[in-house]
Amino acid sequence: MGSATAWQLSKAGENVLLLEQQDEDYTYGSSYGEARICRSLGPKNDIWSYLHRRAVDETKQLVDFLNIHDQANHSMEDIYTDSPVTYILYTNKGEAAQRLLRQQEDTHECAVNPEEAADKFGVKVPKDRIVIQEYKKYTGTMNPQQLIKKLQKGIQLKGGLVHFSKKVQKATRKGGFYEVETIDTKTGHPETIQAKRIVSAVGPYSGQVLEYLAPNISSLITPKRVFLAFLKIDESRFESYSGEQKQKMFNFHPLIDLGPDHIFSMVEKRDERGHPLIKVGGHFLRNEISDLDEVWTKELTKDEIDWAKKSTLDYFEFLNIPLNYKQLRFQQGYSCVYSLTETEVPIVSNLPSADKSPDQNAVMLGGMSGVGAKGSLTYGLLATDLLLGREEKEFMYKKVKKALSLIH
């Protein structure tokens, strides 16, 4: 979100300094890794659909800019891997499915009972499930690592600065400007920066970083631990699959299973032989955090690993692709953090000033939960517009802006 906003500000001609506490290679943070689901199937005037679609348009502009001004070649395919997105819905939530599909203009296929699911998709489902597949350009997964690198390249080409290993310790108001105290995480060297305008996009650290500017933020954004398991199919098992089975496996990832745990699963990457590394997690499998700086290195429990394997095996059974417990290897685990607001809708808003009116010179982005990545450039655009006092007239832009605002 920080890189996306710094890019949008640079594009608008602003002088930008981006401070990032991590090294150039991110080893933690919610944007770590190589795959996030990006999708936009939604009911009419859905804010999430808009956030994704607009982000695709904005990303195209970034890629076009880089192809003119950078020596390396850039393409949308560096960021997006197109693939059908599979949704499994439960008939007790049938109304939600109907709402989703009513007047649906996006290309999709839907099976509402086991016979249809077998016929249309060749999958085996219990009676109470609805299966939907969404097909669209730049829908499937996106690579946050690639996107961040391109955004930072764009910022630098526009004359902006990106400083790594710079941790913001404290930000305060001083008359007509802000004082930002930083420390170099490698050398320990402190530095104080004065800025006329600031944007905070520090994910779960929002409460800490904004402590002196907006003390109420810590009560609006709660960080919760979620885990990710990276699984690999045994080599000989994977090699034994027919071409059709392999293709089916790829065509049915990413997955969003809207059951109680809200399972998400995707191909993080493929190795040099084309074998997939599968990443699986549960959107609602959240734990309390005792130490935010330590949580990223917390190992997965045996139960969490077992859950990940069982969920994956169940899915392979659903796909009619043979796989057993021993043939599925736990490769790596990762603990990461959802920043949650009460409604689970993220925040892009002016900060409140001392007299509670919106501070035109300070904007925050946060509370991105497990949904933010696909809309990064739209969130960045909205933050930029707030800071520059710009606004578009279109209905959906206004609707999304209002939904994300703290000030109603």
Ligand SMILES: Cc1cc2nc3c(=O)[nH]c(=O)nc-3n(C[C@H](O)[C@H](O)[C@H](O)COP(=O)(O)OP(=O)(O)OC[C@H]3O[C@@H](n4cnc5c(N)ncnc54)[C@H](O)[C@@H]3O)c2cc1C
């Ligand atoms: C498990 C998981 C699965 C997800 N799956 C999806 C998905 O499939 N699709 C999707 O669209 N979204 C998904 N998301 C959501 C998406 O990844 C996040 O919304 C997004 O990464 C949030 O970005 P951010 O910039 O707000 O936070 P972060 O990526 O955490 O960035 C915050 C940055 O601020 C830096 N920082 C923090 N404190 C300071 C400080 N004091 N000084 C300087 N720098 C600081 C951090 O180092 C970090 O780089 C998922 C998230 C998680 C955790």
